[in-house]
Amino acid sequence: MNPEKTEKTSKIDLNRNDMPRQSPEIRRHNFNEVALGYTEEIAVKEAKRCLQCKKPKCKTGCPVEIDIPDFISCIVKGDFSSGIKKLKEKNCLPAVCGRVCPQEAQCESQCILANKKGEVAIGRLERFLADWEAKEGKVDIPTKAKPTGKKIAIVGSGPAGVTVAGDLILLGHEVTIFEALHKAGGVLVYGIPEFRLPKAIVAREVDYIRQLGAKVITDYVVGKTRSIDELLKEFDAVFVGTGAGLPWFMDIPGENLNGVYSANEYLTRMNLMRGYQFPMSSTPVKKHVRVAVVGGGNVAMDSARTALRMGADESRIIYRRSHAELPARLEESENAEEEGVIFNMLTLPVRYIGDENGWLKEIECLKMELGEPDASGRRRPIEIPNSNFRMEMDAVVCAIGNSPNPLVPSTTPGLQTTRRGTLVADQETGKTTKERVWAGGDIVTGAATVILAMGAGRKAARSIHEYLETGKW
Ligand SMILES: Cc1cc2nc3c(=O)[nH]c(=O)nc-3n(C[C@H](O)[C@H](O)[C@H](O)COP(=O)(O)OP(=O)(O)OC[C@H]3O[C@@H](n4cnc5c(N)ncnc54)[C@H](O)[C@@H]3O)c2cc1C
Numbered sequence: 001m002n003p004e005k006t007e008k009t010s011k012i013d014l015n016r017n018d019m020p021r022q023s024p025e026i027r028r029h030n031f032n033e034v035a036l037g038y039t040e041e042i043a044v045k046e047a048k049r050c051l052q053c054k055k056p057k058c059k060t061g062c063p064v065e066i067d068i069p070d071f072i073s074c075i076v077k078g079d080f081s082s083g084i085k086k087l088k089e090k091n092c093l094p095a096v097c098g099r100v101c102p103q104e105a106q107c108e109s110q111c112i113l114a115n116k117k118g119e120v121a122i123g124r125l126e127r128f129l130a131d132w133e134a135k136e137g138k139v140d141i142p143t144k145a146k147p148t149g150k151k152i153a154i155v156g157s158g159p160a161g162v163t164v165a166g167d168l169i170l171l172g173h174e175v176t177i178f179e180a181l182h183k184a185g186g187v188l189v190y191g192i193p194e195f196r197l198p199k200a201i202v203a204r205e206v207d208y209i210r211q212l213g214a215k216v217i218t219d220y221v222v223g224k225t226r227s228i229d230e231l232l233k234e235f236d237a238v239f240v241g242t243g244a245g246l247p248w249f250m251d252i253p254g255e256n257l258n259g260v261y262s263a264n265e266y267l268t269r270m271n272l273m274r275g276y277q278f279p280m281s282s283t284p285v286k287k288h289v290r291v292a293v294v295g296g297g298n299v300a301m302d303s304a305r306t307a308l309r310m311g312a313d314e315s316r317i318i319y320r321r322s323h324a325e326l327p328a329r330l331e332e333s334e335n336a337e338e339e340g341v342i343f344n345m346l347t348l349p350v351r352y353i354g355d356e357n358g359w360l361k362e363i364e365c366l367k368m369e370l371g372e373p374d375a376s377g378r379r380r381p382i383e384i385p386n387s388n389f390r391m392e393m394d395a396v397v398c399a400i401g402n403s404p405n406p407l408v409p410s411t412t413p414g415l416q417t418t419r420r421g422t423l424v425a426d427q428e429t430g431k432t433t434k435e436r437v438w439a440g441g442d443i444v445t446g447a448a449t450v451i452l453a454m455g456a457g458r459k460a461a462r463s464i465h466e467y468l469e470t471g472k473w
């Protein structure tokens with residue numbers, strides 16, 4: 001037996017450290033954050049499980065190429081200040097990413113210990129460092145390059161726009177972000193609920209971009225207040241990161257009844273407009289007793305869990321495939337289940353039925369079964385004939401997907417779109433079909449993830465900088 005190998009193997013600790021969380025019985029009645037974060041002691045213990053691989057596979061799974069073993073080794077040494085600096089070299093939103101990124105499908109899935117089901121909790125360690133910095137109250141502002149005199153307009157303040165802003169400002173350019181809503185942050189403020197991503201954290205990360213020197217102008221709808229062509233007269237380059245905020249409906253009878261919402265409207269009312277604090281906030285919210293959420297992604301889980309917290313006796317997920325095909329993060333569907341959300345799988349709504357006053361009272365559904373895999377690789381749901389049944393329901397939230405808002409493409413000559421309404425842009429550079437205009441994030445990919453939007457922002461920033469230096473499109 002090779003004694004060296006035996007010694008190394010025996011050091012491997014496969015026990016991932018759990019993160020303390022509010023108990024399901026308590027958290028289903030409040031909007032406070034569910035996961036409470038690692039203490040210093042747990043963070044160091046978890047960090048010590050990392051093997052500091054010579055060829056770290058975790059790093060290849062990170063869309064923004066964070067030097068993962070490096071920041072983890074800082075935690076092992078208790079040098080949290082260097083750890084957060086390391087993280088921020090590649091990620092300007094670590095407190096957000098540590099909370100909502102699907103690490104289980106990215107860095108953690110590539111960790112060498114994932115083979116033995118003991119992957120290092122990289123996301124939780126990332127969150128720990130970001131929260132540590134916030135608690136310390138001192139934020140390191142990196143040194144900026146000398147001013148270049150070049151001006152860039154960024155349309156949309158979601159993760160894509162904020163990343164472009166952060167990168168370009170450090171390179172010495174002047175950056176202005178134009179945001180349609182009254183608060184900056186994109187889906188991070190209007191979509192993802194407080195109990196998963198506290199808004200104070202998003203505000204802090206957007207403030208960091210302001211502290212770097214970016215101007216953030218809210219209540220400014222590009223395409224209405226000013227067009228892209230008008231911005232191009234004042235700015236050297238424009239980045240479009242307007243996301244995918246146009247909700248889909250199923251186009252079935254009864255969708256116009258009172259009590260039928262898009263997830264966008266439902267979550268915006270609760271999060272951005274603080275409906276859950278009514279009457280302290282000025283957004284009135286009707287109390288629903290039975291709520292059905294149609295869809296199986298993160299947006300659906302967020303809506304169903306919000307409904308419980310708003311006092312619903314019953315909150316259901318209605319999904320046409322099975323558990324195995326749920327697109328939501330596993331952690332989020334498990335959280336929902338623990339809190340008491342009921343899952344009606346292999347079920348498809350076909351009609352909403354109203355009462356004499358135009359309010360929803362029932363939904364009619366069909367039972368489904370799974371067939372062969374379709375183009376997405378997931379098994380295709382097939383209707384079972386004559387399997388119709390009804391459920392009493394006083395609200396439905398439709399969370400089946402979103403497309404880009406067409407305002408910017410439709411008011412900008414020369415910007416080409418795809419059949420899905422997304423903007424055509426080069427994958428590596430973010431260059432669109434219009435000179436001096438770049439795009440990235442959900443407006444290009446369709447609804448995706450925070451980290452992919454940030455990755456696209458990073459590539460676009462690199463390309464914009466190169467253009468500003470060389471003048472070559
Ligand atoms: C409820 C919900 C939960 C989610 N959960 C997760 C999760 O757990 N993990 C994850 O990784 N991803 C999650 N996502 C997806 C993720 O939030 C998005 O992929 C990401 O925010 C896209 O970033 P973006 O910058 O492209 O666009 P957005 O975040 O959509 O930001 C676009 C911004 O542009 C603004 N805008 C639009 N049009 C204009 C205009 N004409 N003029 C000026 N401003 C404009 C919008 O108001 C918005 O603020 C979730 C999405 C939702 C809706």
Ligand code: SF4
Pocket residue numbers: 049050051052053056057058059068069110111112113120122
């Ligand atoms: S692959 Fe896993 S064990 Fe190896 S460096 Fe990355 S986090 Fe550490």
